[in-house]
Amino acid sequence: MAGKVITVAQQKGGAGKTTLAANLAVAFARAGHRTALIDTDPQGSLGRWFMTRRESIEPGMEFSTASAWGVGYECDKLRKQADIILVDTPPKVDSDLRPALRESDLLLIPVATSKVDLWATESILDMAQRVDRPVMLVLNRFKARTTVSEEVMAEIDRLGAPRANAVIGNRIVYARTMGDGRGVLEEARGAWSSELEALTQEIAGEIGL
Secondary structure, rough: OEEEEEEEEEOOOOOOHHHHHHHHHHHHHHHOOOOEEEEEEOHHHHHHHHHHHHHHOOOOOEEEEHHHHHHHHHHHHOOOOOOOOEEEOOOOHHHHHHHHHHHOOOOEEEEEOOOOHHHHHHHHHHHHHHOOOOOOEEEEEEEEOOHHHHHHHHHHHHOOOOOOOOOOOOOHHHHHHHHOOHHHHHOOOOOOHHHHHHHHHHHHHHHHE
């Protein structure tokens, strides 16, 4: 079976897009799936994470970079080698994102606890609809039990966009492990373990893995 492509995109920076991609890669690899990453963001943060990881441990996954228009070629190659390909994209929405969307079996859109993040989501949802690709919003860096978090959840429901049941909390462990080239599942178990495992299982079910 050809590998499934998951593109992680968000117009607004700071939503935790790269951190989510890296942690999902670790989660899928630990679950026994052949996993690959493609970094199309010129900032190269995912690549820096991968190289840091490679210096200390066996990465347990493949890695590639691509321009926006080269992502199709890289996906074609990696589909033959991997069960899951996660594509990290620049924090913008324009024609450069469209090639990655066309390759995708699922578009993941992280939304932090901010109405600004939610506003930035609308243009991505519109683009995904134009190329007829399924989407899943993920509440990321989420601050539970606050007025703004409840407002954001209500606004997502109003948009009618599919949202993951699993919620990723606003935890310092995500930033700390990223700096070490690791994922939170490679730490001792904590609240972060169950939330990321739940999201991974939900995504796997969505793409028929």
